[in-house]
Amino acid sequence: MKLSDFKALTFDVYGTLIDWESGMVAGLKPLTDKVSQPLTRDKILEAHAYYESTTQRWTPAQKYSELLPVVYRRLAEEWGVEVTWEECQAYGFSVRQWPAFDDSRSALAYLKQHYKLVVLTNTDNLSFQGSNARLGVHFDGIYTAEDIGSYKPADRNFDYMLETLARQGIQKGDILHTAESMFHDHVPANKHGLANCWIYRRHSKEGFGATMNPGDLPSYDFRFNSMSDLVATHKAELEE
Template identity: 70%
Template sequence: MRLTDFKVLTFDCYGTLIDWESGMIEGLKPLTSKVQRPLSRNEILQAHARHESTQQRHTPTMRYRDLLAVVYKRLAEEWGVVVSHEDCVAYGLSVRNWPAFSDTPGALQYLKKFYKLVILSNVDNETFSYSNKRLQVDFDAIITAEDIGSYKPSLKNFDYMIETLGAMGLGKGDILHTAESLFHDHKPANAMGLASCWIHRRHQDEGFGATMNPGDLPKYDFRFTSMGELAAAHQDQLRA
């Protein structure tokens, strides 16, 4: 199997293209600065993953920015900090400020020359519009949790994506699903029979950070530590 075998790259956004962990840590500072005991970066991210996953299961139609406001409230309660509703809302809106990984825009611009590029993200449409400006590329389709009414790892999201791409003349065999999260993306991609590419952003860190532990590790067809590395590997295959 080669990267050049595919016609479309479908991307998770947050964690893969956008540095959501750094964005979370920055956005949570008004809360974490008030916690009585020191919290490690991974402790903050793992607590966030736990509350976010729970909320996504229970309220699958809630917009992501509103869902994050609830996550902020649950974290404050867990850590014994009093926060206002306005504090919670502000955290939900902070997603629009989360930075792109430095290698993302250039890699996407390169890959756009060879593939259709598609977003499949656990986000709402308004929030993604801000992130999209940071990615600096025109996507061929943007599919959000708000569009579908459910959050990954629900297979509904992947069914919707496959059906959408089918209308564009693309089949399962044309798709390489490209993502960091083994829990949200690679496990359901396995279940749907999709090839996948792991962008292992956390390769120098332990644990799963802002995503849940996937349990039994899913398989993947390619592994790179950045989008830049993926683009370079594609260039190498063209030269071979």
């Protein structure tokens, strides 16, 4: 199997192209600065992962920018901090400010020459619009949790993507699902029979950070530590 075997790359965005962990930690700083107990970066991210995934499971149709304020409030309650709803809402609006990884923009510009680029994201349309501006590429398909009414790893999100792409002549075998999160993306990619590429942004860190532990690790067809590594491998294939 080679990267050049595929016609479309379907991306998770947050954690893969957008450095959501840095964005989260920065956005939560007004809250974590008030916490008396010591909190490591990973403890913050792991707590966030729990409340985010739990809230997504309970209210799957809620927009991400409206769901994050609930996460903020749950974290404040766990850490014994008083917050206003306005503070919670400010965190929900912060997604548009989360930074892109340094290599994302240039990698996408290169890959756009060789593939259709598609987004399957757990965010809402307005939040993603801000992130898309940071990525600087026109995606051929943008499928948000707001569009679908549920959050990954739900089957519904992948069924929607596959059905929509099939109408455009892109079949399952044409797709390489490209993502960082084992929990949100690679477990369901395995379940749906999709070829998958793990962008292991956390390769130098322990644990799963801002995503839930997936349990038994799913299989993957490719693994790169960055988007630039993926691009380098694709270029090497073409040279051969």
